Amino acid sequence: MISFSPLLFETLKSRVLECSNIKSITPGDCKALSSLIYSKTKLTISETTLKRVYGFAYSKFRPSLFTIEVMAKYCGFDGWDNFCESQDKLSPKTCNDNVDWKTLSNNASKITSFTLQALKNRSGIPFTQTIKRKFLDDHFDEFLAGDYTATVFTAPSGYGKTIGLCHWIDEKIASGSDDIILFFSSSALMNVFLSGRDLNDWLLALLGYSPQDDISVLFDINKRRDGKFYFIIDGFDEHMFKIDQFQLLLHQLTDIFSFYQSHDWFKLILTMRSANWINNRHDMEFSNEKWFMGFITDDNLTTNVPLFNIQEIKELCVKINPNIQSSIAIDIANNFNHPLYFQFYYKQHKDDFTFNNVDHICIYDLVSVFILNKVYLGHYATEKLLLLKEMVGQMDFTNGVYELNKLKIHDLLKQYSHAYNELISIGFLREVNISSEIQFKTRVQFGNNNFLEYTIAKKLLLNNNSKFDLNVINIINDTINDKHKLPILKWCIMHAVKSGQQESFDLLAHITLSPKEKSELIIFLGDLLQKICSSLHNSDEAVVNYFKQDCSDGLFYYFFGLEFVSMDYKNTLSTLLKFNLSNSKKIIAYTGLATIAIMQLDIKKMEEYLTRLKAFPQDDFQQFSINPLHCLEAIYQYFKYGVIKKDFFAALTSFYFNPSTNNNLNKKANELIYLLAGYSLLILQRPFKILRFINGLKTVHKPGAAASFSYNFFLKALASGAYYFLDDKTEVSGIYNSIALVYKQEENSATAFMKARFYSLKIKLSIMNDDYAAISGYLNALMQVCDESGDKLSKLFVYNTLLNNQHLMNLDPQLFKQISYNLTRLLRECGISPEIFVKPQEADAVLLKLKFNNGGNSGFTDLL
Known part of the structure; x- marks a missing residue:
């Protein structure tokens, strides 16, 4: 008998396809090919065997003699030997x-x-x-x-x-x-x-x-x-x-x-x-x-x-679906920079591929699908779960040690050797040998952070009878304080949703997170609630009833803070409105949405939310120390018509001279409205009014420890704006130093809107210190942050501040010209008249003009 020849076998495979009139074989063709072989030879080669032969399924061994004999007979030969002999005659030895x-x-x-x-x-x-x-x-x-x-x-x-x-x-x-x-x-x-x-x-x-x-x-x-x-x-x-x-x-x-x-x-x-x-x-x-x-x-x-960059992701999307038009946010796109996750998403949506279904929870669904198919449904599933649980149990979360010394867990790996090899083969685990001449050192690690964080979350929940409660939150708070904390929490929340534990969301107020982490969690929760809400027709009764009730105070007020203002935050607040909220909560939610519209300089959206707020009975606004509707109207009137709403600013004057303490609103709701009102005073460019307002707030509002960083950050930034108008470099420098000290420690914790305020302050201080060389760098950093978060308001005020500086025009006319062009384009895009922005020294003339236009009302001078 002629021995097996890999080269001749490849030729035989090709001949089989020729006899079957198959130009390019696919996995689906193997079933049809099996039928063709049986019809001609009355001998059976299974579909699975053919998939191994043609490389669609993994095989450690060469094909059996029976398989190659049948394939040869299918091609018209007596068998494998006869086929090999015919090939020798066709191709004589060279x-x-x-x-x-x-x-x-x-x-x-x-x-x-x-x-x-x-x-x-x-x-x-x-x-x-x-x-x-x-x-x-x-x-x-x-x-x-x-x-x-x-x-x-x-x-x-x-x-x-x-x-x-x-x-x-x-x-x-x-x-x-x-x-x-x-x-x-x-x-x-x-x-x-x-x-x-x-x-x-x-x-x-x-x-x-x-x-x-x-x-x-x-x-x-x-x-x-x-x-x-x-x-x-x-x-x-x-x-x-x-x-x-x-x-x-x-x-x-x-x-x-x-x-x-x-x-x-x-x-x-x-x-x-x-x-x-x-x-x-x-x-x-x-x-x-x-x-x-x-x-x-x-x-x-x-x-x-x-990994894929943004351009490659866009190119791949168009290649899959040339008609795709929807864009994808950068932070969400980063979830698809991993080709494997992109592949998972494609398999779920290949019939109608689009990014319309993409949100901040998509990556968690994709990882879940992978783990289901490769871990839970694969070989040795039980052994895999036991091994992973034991491995996580030996990690040191407190000190951030998430890899294990292979020597120390050798007995464990030996006990579950088959499961371990399977997890290695699919990339869920990996071994890294970093031994040196003085010691052996092999580490066992998870394939990526998603697998690690998922497994830790499952371990915590299994140890707690699969309940997501305060006990789990306390463990996360006490033992995990690094980049893995938030993803682990998200996995626990995903588990809570899928197991009908939505009521546990009220406990989130107990989790200790930085402002940035909390912002990410809020956006994640918004997408998650939106997904639940949009599929209510497929949900059980408990989920349906969850949205029929008023959102609990613990969950609702967890979502509020000026630091969270961004484009994605809008979706979260809109989702909250799907609950059967009380009127006061609806007012607060629409106030948050209107604040985002202001940040985006979206005049039409401002009008829409003002219309919704005006539909509430006036009695519903009595519980607010500062009426959010009047505050928003004042800002809208200024951006839309350049009109200063004097009655509202008169009310603010009354507030800070005689602060009201009769307010039963949640602190987070108060903070949003107080800060919104404070920043509205920038319209007047009257620094003493701003400082009096800040002092008035200190008598009626004592923020908790959780708000000390974000709320006080915005108050200090507001005060710095007032001292900048007063040209008080000492105070501005003092505020900057106090903010910078905390900001340096919490930079990775700051949200995009907080970063924008900080860069604005750096630019103002650079002007006061005549450090014009630094302005361009700070401005570029500010623009990047604003572009990512959709913050046009910060751009507008910084542009206006720089254009009001004569020294900049003399020192860097090119930069001055570019800023002027950028401001003009921004105002045109937003439909805002350039005439409403004037230099500080011209403010008095504008106010006098407004006084004249209002008939010389004697009460107008109270605004000053």
Whole structure:
């Protein structure tokens, strides 16, 4: 009998497709092909076996004799031996004189084309809808330009290494160069062990040559011309093999590299997971100058494959659905920069792919789907859960230690060895060997932060009988105080929703979060409640009743604060209005929405929310120390018509001289209205009124510890504006120093609106200190923050402040001209008249003009 030949088997696979009139096989064709084979031969090859044969399913072993015999009979031969003999007659054995570079290229291209087709067919998104990656071109340009023999693309599972490489190989083949590309996936290397040969000999035999024939061709520069030989292995990872098998392959591959590294025509290209490279690079990178590592994007993981950038995400979306028009927010888009998560989302929405379904909880749904399919429904599911629970139990949350020493958990891993290997193979866990000459050090880590945070949340809930209550919140507060805290809390909230524990949301007021974290949580909760509300027809009675009642005070007032003002915050407040709220809560919610409209300088939205507020009975506003409707009307009248609403500002004057303490509103609601009223005083540009108002607030409102950073931050920023009008550099500097001290410690905790106020203060102080060189940098930082949050109000006031400065115009006329243009464009886009913004020294003339236009009302002077 003729022995098994990988090259002839690839030819047989091709003949089977020809006989079936299948030009490019897909997984769905395997069932039909199985039927065709049975119809002709009356022998059965299962659909699953055919998927293994054509690379759609993983197989550690070569096909059985029965399979190849039946395939040969299907093609009209007596069997495998007869097929091999016929191929020998068609392709007589070559001799040295007939062996050339082109023959080698043809044989290699057959193998490469099969590998490409198999990998393309396994793509989660149809390969024709995937995109090229520019980083690959940059990587190869540097690699080929230097004196390198080998390179590696190293990244965790799901970074898109394989698909990106397939695109590059396709383009390389289409270029028509003299290069030879021999491309394998790691599963194909299993045949090395089955053949009993050395990797180098096996490759040459696969190409149809003996070592003597082939070597002469490779070294003959006249036949090779400028061609290069690319030996590419995709997914060269140790989890694919037994340990001894992988080590044998690794050593043989190293021998090949060592033999050819002095020849510039030979190029070795590998893709592997980061952990695998870290664990084995000491065996591969012994000749460092010959290895090109590319552009490392993550030093801790030694990753040189970047995630998708925004432009790539947009390109991929258009490739999938050319009619897509909806845009995606940057913070949400960042959830899809991971190709694996993009793939999950595509599978859920492939029939109508759009980002209309994307929100801040989407990534949590995608990770949940992955864990369900790969962990809960996979092999050894129970063992996996027990292993993960025990691993989390040995972590040190308090000190931020989320990885484990393999030596310390060796017995645990041995107990659940099958589960551990499964979790390693899917990328849920990874091993990183960072041993040195003085100690062995191998760490077991989670594949990414999403997997880690999900598992910790599940552990906390399992230990608490799956209840999300104050006990869980206290544990999170006491033990977790780093970047993982908020995501873990979000996973707990997701669990609460899916298990019907919505009432537990009232407990969120007990969680300790920074303003930025709280802002993210509020937006997350808004999207989550919106999703629940929009699917009420599919929900159980408990969820329906949840929205039929008034939102509890604990949950409702958790959402309020001037620091949260942003575009996404609008969706959250709109969702709150879907509850059966009391009139006072509706007024507060619409006040929040109107505040966002002011921040966005959206005149139409201001009008809409004012109309809604005016529909409430006047008695409902009696409980407010400062009427929010009057406050919003004053701001609207100024931006719409340039009119200063004197009766409202007179009421504020009365308030700060005789502050009312008869107010039963929640502190958070009061703070929003107080700050809104205080900032409305900037319209008058009367600094003493602002300072008196701030002093008046101190007598009636004592913010709690939770509000000390955000509420006091805005009050100090408001006071700094007043002292800036008074040209009191000492006070402005003092306020800046006190804010900067806290801001430096809490910079990562500040929300976008808080950052905008801080940069505005830095610009004002720079003007007062004649430090005009620093203004441009601060202005750029401010613009970036404002653009991300949709804050046009801060832009407007900063532009106006800078244009009122004569020194800036003299020192940097180009910057002055650009600011003037930006302000004019901003006002035009928002439909605001430029005439309402005048220099401070002209304010008196404007007020006198308004007094004249109002008939000389004697009460007008009270505003001053």
